[in-house]
Amino acid sequence: EEQLEEPEEGPSTKPESASRLPYMFDSSKEAKKLFECIINPVKLDRFFAEFWERKPLLIQRYKLTPYYNDGWFSTAELDHILRQENIQYSVNLDVTSYENGKRETHNPIGRAYAPVVWDYYQSGCSLRLLNPQTYSRRVWKLLSVLQEYFGCCVGANIYLTPPGTQGFAPHYDDIEAFILQLEGRKNWKLYATRTGSEKLPRFSSENLNEADLGEPILNRVLEAGDLLYFPRGTIHQASALEDSHSLHITVSCYQKNSWFDFFEKLLPRALQIAYEEDVELRKGVPLNYLQNMGVVNSDKETPERKMILNKVEKLMTSIFKNAPIDAAFDQMGRGFIHDSLPPVLSESEKSCSIHGTGERWDSKRNQVTSMVEIEPDSMVKIIRQGALRLVLEEDQVHVYHNLENSRIYQGVEPQFVDIPLEAAPAVEFLIHSYPEYISVDSLPLEDIQLKIDIITALYEKGLLLTQEPLEPLYEDGSVDDEKPE
Amino acid sequence: EEQLEEPEEGPSTKPESASRLPYMFDSSKEAKKLFECIINPVKLDRFFAEFWERKPLLIQRYKLTPYYNDGWFSTAELDHILRQENIQYSVNLDVTSYENGKRETHNPIGRAYAPVVWDYYQSGCSLRLLNPQTYSRRVWKLLSVLQEYFGCCVGANIYLTPPGTQGFAPHYDDIEAFILQLEGRKNWKLYATRTGSEKLPRFSSENLNEADLGEPILNRVLEAGDLLYFPRGTIHQASALEDSHSLHITVSCYQKNSWFDFFEKLLPRALQIAYEEDVELRKGVPLNYLQNMGVVNSDKETPERKMILNKVEKLMTSIFKNAPIDAAFDQMGRGFIHDSLPPVLSESEKSCSIHGTGERWDSKRNQVTSMVEIEPDSMVKIIRQGALRLVLEEDQVHVYHNLENSRIYQGVEPQFVDIPLEAAPAVEFLIHSYPEYISVDSLPLEDIQLKIDIITALYEKGLLLTQEPLEPLYEDGSVDDEKPE
Amino acid sequence: EEQLEEPEEGPSTKPESASRLPYMFDSSKEAKKLFECIINPVKLDRFFAEFWERKPLLIQRYKLTPYYNDGWFSTAELDHILRQENIQYSVNLDVTSYENGKRETHNPIGRAYAPVVWDYYQSGCSLRLLNPQTYSRRVWKLLSVLQEYFGCCVGANIYLTPPGTQGFAPHYDDIEAFILQLEGRKNWKLYATRTGSEKLPRFSSENLNEADLGEPILNRVLEAGDLLYFPRGTIHQASALEDSHSLHITVSCYQKNSWFDFFEKLLPRALQIAYEEDVELRKGVPLNYLQNMGVVNSDKETPERKMILNKVEKLMTSIFKNAPIDAAFDQMGRGFIHDSLPPVLSESEKSCSIHGTGERWDSKRNQVTSMVEIEPDSMVKIIRQGALRLVLEEDQVHVYHNLENSRIYQGVEPQFVDIPLEAAPAVEFLIHSYPEYISVDSLPLEDIQLKIDIITALYEKGLLLTQEPLEPLYEDGSVDDEKPE
Amino acid sequence: EEQLEEPEEGPSTKPESASRLPYMFDSSKEAKKLFECIINPVKLDRFFAEFWERKPLLIQRYKLTPYYNDGWFSTAELDHILRQENIQYSVNLDVTSYENGKRETHNPIGRAYAPVVWDYYQSGCSLRLLNPQTYSRRVWKLLSVLQEYFGCCVGANIYLTPPGTQGFAPHYDDIEAFILQLEGRKNWKLYATRTGSEKLPRFSSENLNEADLGEPILNRVLEAGDLLYFPRGTIHQASALEDSHSLHITVSCYQKNSWFDFFEKLLPRALQIAYEEDVELRKGVPLNYLQNMGVVNSDKETPERKMILNKVEKLMTSIFKNAPIDAAFDQMGRGFIHDSLPPVLSESEKSCSIHGTGERWDSKRNQVTSMVEIEPDSMVKIIRQGALRLVLEEDQVHVYHNLENSRIYQGVEPQFVDIPLEAAPAVEFLIHSYPEYISVDSLPLEDIQLKIDIITALYEKGLLLTQEPLEPLYEDGSVDDEKPE
Structure with missing residues (x-):
């Protein structure tokens, strides 16, 4: 069952506003406005209530406003960058292919000169520009504003795919993904998460085998102007149609920005503070713990064991009571600032x-x-x-x-x-x-x-x-x- | 106010039994018996109720049983070890002095030959044998049996002090200390812990300045046969009397064996398990956390802040509910086995x-x-x-x-x-x-x-x-x- | 006795040609032409016969052609760079002072914003731009052409000194230095090398004490348009006159480009080749060498010693005969290409x-x-x-x-x-x-x-x-x- | 053609003297005496003139003096060591097999208890005790005296092989090997060095393939009392006869003790000294070297090239003239003392x-x-x-x-x-x-x-x-x- 958004009347915002938003007095308002444009005509409330971290969303805008995503990036800009900048294979650019179930990387060593890169493209290879924000002021602007909205690091890759090819194997990522189709067309297939533990994962998957995937839950063509969102953990693959190349930008966020990451910062600090403030935590563990605790003794119901379990619970409460929640959030914030x-x-x-x-x-x-x-x-x-x-x-x-x-x-x-x-x-x-x-x-x-x-x-x-x-x-x-x- | 034990009738156990306990069928009973001998005539219950991790205990047995600690070690055995074994300065042996408030280490480099070591002793230096259990089978036996009793690593140092000298500056240690006076006499001064945070500390102190210590809470002469116990964090210094050398063994335990150490093992494991079992922990932190959380916002009472705090509490409970308490104790036990x-x-x-x-x-x-x-x-x-x-x-x-x-x-x-x-x-x-x-x-x-x-x-x-x-x-x-x- | 060049008729080359040399068909000819301009009117033959690695050379061109060094760099360009580029203290820019014999570095942490830098300058600090070639296309061009002439890495620093101040203590460097005065005036003092071992050194000196230096061998004012050359190892210090700031560029070369560096590459390779080709080198040293060789036996005249010395000489000859001289030069060349x-x-x-x-x-x-x-x-x-x-x-x-x-x-x-x-x-x-x-x-x-x-x-x-x-x-x-x- | 020594009248020295030599006033004379006993009845002069680093030597003494090698070590001593010492697999003991061209190591992890080791032996595995000198005072004595004779580190391994088995694949080593057969019998096959570069090698070979070896140059049974010597680089394999186990000790020396090792110490020191004493070495290489030197220019016959080659030769002579030969031998000696x-x-x-x-x-x-x-x-x-x-x-x-x-x-x-x-x-x-x-x-x-x-x-x-x-x-x-x- 697809998560599909079909706007009846088209975006209410002028398309150019997305890439050329006016300066605003308040950077957080500007950020909100920008994200509204990106998911237009879906409203923020609905997006976060129904889709965010829950399920994919496809917004088709190409019929009414095929130019809607224009301005962020273009293949011509890629050509320009390859000529003007010292683009290095593997560091800034990947040359890849996926054919007959085989995923390959064709990166040479050293600088990527435009004519050589286009040779690869002509022979059917996909190009992935890894950090477009370094070379494109507009992408930089897009990401730097969005990061204020999400309160976390926002990244991007650009994907250029020759007609009739696919550059990557099916896989899932560790980020929330917003696919903005910029040029041409690409057919996307999304698949259901295979197991509970792959839901909202902290790490991306290996390349997956098509045979293991089952039926796609979405199988649609993305056209210039469209947007596709899907949560981390969503298995996906995409191929350019025979009659057209495809260029899109994937905007990503919420990598390692989960409650787990928060508690990873909180717990050691909470323990340290409790250690300083509660002498109980500095006392020795009981002499007899080896005989009463441990997996080998987990079925015992001795009074010593009960007392130790009670003590653990009491100390846990003490640790949590003094937990420096705000300081841990500040550490998250500090990490965000760095990234x-x-x-x-x-x-x-x-x-x-x-x-x-x-x-x-x-x-x-x-x-x-x-x-x-x-x-x-x-x-x-x-x-x-x-x-x-x-x-x-x-x-x-x-x-x-x-x-x-x-x-x-x-x-x-x-x-x-x-x-x-x-x-x-x-x-x-x-x-x-x-x-x-x-x-x-x-x-x-x-x-x-x-x-x-x-x-x-x-x-x-x-x-x-x-x-x-x-x-x-x-x-x-x-x-x-x-x-x- | 001194913690002093004056046995009226002397130890009820024959003294030789301490160092020559018979083999027992059950190693934990043997361990308990040995520790009873060491603190004889004080009873186990009383020791753990009144003194352990609480306050010093001096047991004077020299009048009735001056030979009570005999057998564990002697200066003659030290001489023998220096001749037979490759004892290395700094690794196995320290040569130290403390005079006019100045603590010095005189270790040369390389092997410690007996005549050279005795030259240092003659010139007023104290000797500290760092791991007597490596060279003395009796000390090895003593410590290996005691470690079964305490369920933690038990170590020992031997201190030989020339008449009328002191080898170390006042300081406190990070271990529970049992001083067994073996030969001669030494005057011990104990001082109250200076601050709450120095109570039961995880790390030993630097050398302290005598001026900062105040009046001793105990100031007594330890004679051969006596025992002095004091908890980690107790400031102490000791000097041999003018008319006699002093030899004692310090048996130590409960280094980094506190509840803090347990929780240090427990918390990351608890978080990892909760991560695997509770998808809530894998969800992203709220978009607006940077504006509501952190020290700078700690006085705010916004609904967003309240919701976040509630969420943190709920997740904390989830983390604790699944905390692998027995596995963490097994990690403590594993560390003990290694040490x-x-x-x-x-x-x-x-x-x-x-x-x-x-x-x-x-x-x-x-x-x-x-x-x-x-x-x-x-x-x-x-x-x-x-x-x-x-x-x-x-x-x-x-x-x-x-x-x-x-x-x-x-x-x-x-x-x-x-x-x-x-x-x-x-x-x-x-x-x-x-x-x-x-x-x-x-x-x-x-x-x-x-x-x-x-x-x-x-x-x-x-x-x-x-x-x-x-x-x-x-x-x-x-x-x-x-x-x- | 100063090494001073006083051109009677002024440079024969138009000054602008130095910084705006036309493109030439042959890069090595272009390189030669550029260096000729730099030392104009001194001729190449004379420069390398009399001065290069031998003694300082001062070329005063300011009277006839005060604009002679124009075009390479200016203080205005420095201001521009500070505004446009992310210049980092310590990495790209040093803020220094030398007053009353005390040398200090005042670098803050992070990016150097122009107004803050000028504040330092106003308070009497010197500025050193460490890698002007990264930010100035003309300096890049200058150095990249000169490196073809010298066949070694050519670097540069820019020094801006406020009126009446000095930024650095007396010292010597490990490079051949060409000082091109760009703006204002600076008084330079050069001193004789103190010892033979400081002649053409591989490493720069510490800051030196003025008292140790003796009388300067040169003590002259450098004006815009002038050039001062001195060999590595020449002790020097310079201060801006009271009535003028000073801006100069120091072009440096021949760092670690000596015969020593060549042999450091040659000898291990020569030994390896001899090892592979001459089985004599694989044979064991004689059984009795410990008794006949070594400093303790250097006065012995035993037949064994003589035989060993003969053998060493014979093997040395074998090592040198097969030494891969061209391969070692190629390694030097490879290092040059990398640098x-x-x-x-x-x-x-x-x-x-x-x-x-x-x-x-x-x-x-x-x-x-x-x-x-x-x-x-x-x-x-x-x-x-x-x-x-x-x-x-x-x-x-x-x-x-x-x-x-x-x-x-x-x-x-x-x-x-x-x-x-x-x-x-x-x-x-x-x-x-x-x-x-x-x-x-x-x-x-x-x-x-x-x-x-x-x-x-x-x-x-x-x-x-x-x-x-x-x-x-x-x-x-x-x-x-x-x-x- | 075998290198075989057949003594007609047997050793002139009493066999027990080898392992029980009386204390001698002069340690170098004692060392010489011991080595004479080991190669008895071959004389020192003949050994070093004909065999040392040249070709194998088999000395058969078993008929007249089967007890000749007794006293150095025995299988009973190995059993004793396994019971008394903490022998660790891989560190002190290897358990190996070589069957049907396949070489395997069967080492478990941890301590080698005698009964488990003997289980391996019973199932056909060979045992190699890696550092018998640590556990056997006689082997220690043997090696420590021999090292004085050779002036280099002398090591040993003990090999115990069950009847009818072989423990190791054919290979060559990087040491001079003396095989002393202690118990039982073993058939040895030696093979000619395959190429000139494998003569007197600095590194041991991988396990070799029997098919690559050609005909053995020696194929004989070693019996208790016999000695087999062969130079480093000699390919060898050995198997116990069906009717007897085999125990031998391999005494090894002259590992990395060649002229190459000497020059490796000499050349950098020679260069450093020349650098300090000869300013010519501190001068820069000529400006034009890149165009005249290097493999690409090796056929040029320009005057510049000739001058550079002359200069290199002159500097080489200077480097060798001042080469600190005795200091380099002292460094060899220092290494020997350490090892x-x-x-x-x-x-x-x-x-x-x-x-x-x-x-x-x-x-x-x-x-x-x-x-x-x-x-x-x-x-x-x-x-x-x-x-x-x-x-x-x-x-x-x-x-x-x-x-x-x-x-x-x-x-x-x-x-x-x-x-x-x-x-x-x-x-x-x-x-x-x-x-x-x-x-x-x-x-x-x-x-x-x-x-x-x-x-x-x-x-x-x-x-x-x-x-x-x-x-x-x-x-x-x-x-x-x-x-x-």
């Missing part, structure tokens, strides 16, 4: 941040000019709601942020700014005030100098936007201490 | 085990002779109650044992015998039957050959004792297939 | 190589078009004389090349193309024919298909230029097997 | 060394007694000629020695005593004076205290023997500062 893409900044954002203002070299006068300073009445906000996270670690306050992340996944170490403990309320205030601008003076700190220092520190790391570009101090460009009168 | 000393076998035990029976080389006839076989009516028992542990790991049954352990701590890899799953009940039966002998035939298995095979496998690893030495098959020593008629 | 910068390609070079020709995506027809093929009469040459190296390694023929190197030092693994042994003469022929184009057909191979295959393989790796851009096969763009008639 | 067995000390040697004399614990008086001191007239010698080696390393003088080595190969780190540079002549004097005793006073040092210090330091490390046991200082055993009057 995420840096935000795409508009020109107007640049001019209101460290990128656009401040000291510069004056070639004519051979000296530095245009000094600016944060003032008590400067109006500021954080640059994106999802670009930073305040985390307490070992009595230190770190503001983790993704502004210096590279467009390659985990290309840099986690970046953070150290904040003095007493300034933490100011950062909290900034976070909670978003998306509104606030004046430096209004920060909940005693000392005006501390307010200016903390805002300056964040501003100089690119974490803040000012409402207006900061003005250079003196029109005459003088930067020494003597002010003009 | 523990091999048992000291008596000659009669050897003659009823793999050590004494079976095929041997007949030099006269230049062939192998004396073949033996396990028969259905062979009577067997495990060699020590605490020498083996049945553990289920990844659908395999391992019988971990300490018989091939070296007398050096963790000198060998964990040793185990693989047991077919269907034979596990036989091993359980053997364990639960201890200390009684059972016939091979009485094992709860269907197949007599399987019974013989499993017993043979355990016997050949040294894990079993037979009630009588196994008889060679044929009196004439023939070992070929043709039986004599 | 070197990729060539800067002109647009016309791109259009005659894999970058510009060949299959491309036709967006209108949604298919691949413009297939090209190497033909027997195609005219080809290698892309740069110094861009590839043919090396025999363990019976395999590798063509190492630098075309896929990154603009970061050793940013990628050594890149090579495997060549069948029988095709090696074709590659040799290509190398020796440079800079002339040759026809594919003229290669010294038997089989025309092998000729086309080997040229296609090299062409597809970007190693070859064609004389004219390859023509697409069919004007109608058809790429299938049926040719139009 | 070698510690000497077996007699009781009388112990009483004249650190093992027997000096301070001891007096249990009656509870204090240290019997202090001894080295005096100017003490007569000393080094304990074995081959037990120590004086090595200069980075301006430090180390006396490497094997006295603390374990009986397991490389069981401990290299052991050495640091000697002040000015005391080196004293150690040289001691070494050259061996085997004579010298007085401390006669050492070639200025200061009597330095003489005593250096001798005391060596004595306390066990490196010296005194002519007579040192006398305790005072008969009354007093050790305090007040001397008796």
